Amino acid sequence: MQNSSEPNYDVIVVGAGAAGLIAAITAARRGNTVLLLEKLSKIGSKLKATGGGRCNLTNTLSNEEFMARFGRDGRFMTPALSAFDHKALITFFAELGVESHAPDGYRVFPISHSSASIITALEEEMGRLNITLITDSRVERLEHNGEKVCGVSTADQSFHSSNVIIATGGLGYPQLGAEGDGFAIASDVGHKVSELFPAMMxxxxxxxxxxxxxxxxxxxxxxxxxxxxxxxxxxxxxxxxxxxxxxxxxxxxxxxxxxxxxxxxxxxxxxxxxxxxxxxxxxxxxxxxxxxxxxxxxxxxxxxxxxxxxxxxxxxxxxxxxxxxxxxxxxxxxxxxxxxxxxxxxxxxxxxDGFKMAMITRGGVSLKEIRPESMESKILSGLYFCGEVMNLDGPCGGYNLQWSFASGYVAGHLGAPIL
Structure with a gap:
């Protein structure tokens, strides 16, 4: 039961990586009050390291070719890529003042070739949208009534919301804060989490x-x-x-x-x-x-x-x-x-060398328990997933970052039709 003193938001996003940042921005652009919780002191730690700091955002493959590179589960991305493919991602950042290009005709980078320009643009957009960001705040528990999400709890505070987006990433790059928090949260509410392996290493x-x-x-x-x-x-x-x-x-x-x-x-x-x-x-x-x-x-x-x-x-x-x-x-x-x-x-x-050298995680929350058109849980109403926490990973070359952005964009719509 909600305490009247608990802060109330339309949406709570857990994790301020690529998926979480775009999910928060998308939700706020739709008029929602948004709280973004990040356990580290800064946002986008793993995003900052992407592509050796150059930030390989995406690539120029068609959606069909792109999905094929993810293997048999790649078709799960169909609604997300239809809504937010590489062209939409390039436009999104251009509107935030970050132009990009594909020097080799394939991999897409910001023209600055610096992830800092991407992170700065996202920070400024969050400020414009009045998104509440709380860093150094680890979510320990998802609050729910067995059917619907009610909020989240950290070690010293609870926050109420009927919509929670889990964007905590995987286990790769533990030096950048990866601890698999989202896997435990999902498992605690009944989601199946597949065996986890280090990948891209x-x-x-x-x-x-x-x-x-x-x-x-x-x-x-x-x-x-x-x-x-x-x-x-x-x-x-x-x-x-x-x-x-x-x-x-x-x-x-x-x-x-x-x-x-x-x-x-x-x-x-x-x-x-x-x-x-x-x-x-x-x-x-x-x-x-x-x-x-x-x-x-x-x-x-x-x-x-x-x-x-x-x-x-x-x-x-x-x-x-x-x-x-x-x-x-x-x-x-x-x-x-x-x-x-x-x-x-x-x-x-x-x-x-295990997860300490892994860029991504193989495995995650079962796709069979997530609706691809909305990223909403089939087990708990109001719970959404995006990015690497799900059991879907691709090769290097902008695949995993594009998937994080696309799934975050869909999750940020909270099940509403994407026009």
């Missing part, structure tokens, strides 16, 4: 030769999982070797599928093509052309037309091929082994 390998190849970025790499029931898991992009494993955009993308497999199998075998898609036959043709041009040069020199020297030497060692010999002077079995390694280099993933 570097991976550790069993193979130690990777440490010798840290100097260079390998472009246009394809990685695929070499497990019978996971053959379709693959990604492409730039690869970087580390002291104990691999990182880079291609690893960030595929790690969201690999971390659950590590949990299940203990290790995950990969096959990696670092020669721009060339197969064994094409590689042999390439090397023969190099031999025709330079018959006296070593096999190492020929491979270095495709790969950096450190990696070329490492692969020769793996194939037991003398890097200083001519290719035609190698034994047939050694040549075959080297071509096979060049076409698909095997690596075995054995671990990762």
């Amino acid at each position: 570097p991976l550790r390998t069993r193979e130690t030769w990777v440490a010798e190849c840290r100097a260079d970025t390998i472009p246009k790499v394809e990685i695929r999982v070499d497990l019978p029931k996971a053959k379709n898991i693959r990604a492409s992009g730039d690869l970087i070797f580390t002291q104990n494993g691999i990182r880079g955009p291609v690893v960030l993308d595929i790690s969201r599928d690999i971390t659950p497999l590590i949990e299940k199998f203990g290790s995950v075998p990969l096959l990696i093509n670092m020669t721009k898609g060339l197969n064994e036959e094409q590689l042999l043709t390439h090397i023969k052309k190099e031999i025709d041009r330079n018959p006296e040069q070593s096999v190492l020199t020929h491979i270095m037309t495709l790969l950096p020297e450190s990696l070329s030497r490492a692969l020769c060692t793996l194939a037991d091929a003398d890097p200083e010999k001519g290719f035609n002077r190698l034994e047939g079995s050694v040549r075959d082994r080297l071509l096979k390694l060049l076409a698909w280099t095997p690596l075995t993933i054995i671990g990762h």
Whole structure:
């Protein structure tokens, strides 16, 4: 039962990240009194770090292509993207005075290439709309009567509202305050929360030769999982070797599928093509052309037309091929082994550094218990979710931020039709 001294708002938003900020702004623009609660001392901590601080807001893919990158659950986003796609997001920030562009024709950044411009614009809009912001305030409990939301309680205060939007994010980047608060809140009121895994992060390998190849970025790499029931898991992009494993955009993308497999199998075998898609036959043709041009040069020199020297030497060692010999002077079995390694280099993933290095979380509140057209809970009236707290995650490249903004925009309508 509400105490008459409890502050009363039309909407309470829990979490001042990308999803929560746009949900609060959207709700306030519709004439609602809005309270935004943030447990940290500042808003947008994770947003500030997005894209290395450059803030990759979204990308220019069509809605269909965009959803496909999220896998089988991507269709859940259909109403949200119809209401607030990348074009609408670009317009939204332009109206707040932040122009954006896509330098590579794909990824969209503010022209400033600074997340600070995004956060400042959102802060100023919240001020204009008289949104009440309380920082250093952790929500501990959702108040409800079993059927409908009544408000929230922090450690020292309660706030009343018949509409609560949970935008607390996931477990990634705990140094920026991620603790999974929203998962506990959702679970306490009966929502199913799937198993949570760190995603979009570097991976550790069993193979130690990777440490010798840290100097260079390998472009246009394809990685695929070499497990019978996971053959379709693959990604492409730039690869970087580390002291104990691999990182880079291609690893960030595929790690969201690999971390659950590590949990299940203990290790995950990969096959990696670092020669721009060339197969064994094409590689042999390439090397023969190099031999025709330079018959006296070593096999190492020929491979270095495709790969950096450190990696070329490492692969020769793996194939037991003398890097200083001519290719035609190698034994047939050694040549075959080297071509096979060049076409698909095997690596075995054995671990990762957990959520402390994860940009996002794989898993969350079950989508089956959320209405996609409004983001409202099917279990408790007046309860809404948006952003990473839900069980939906995508690759790097503006996907997850666009989804946070789109779902926050829909949640901020509180079930009203979006025109």
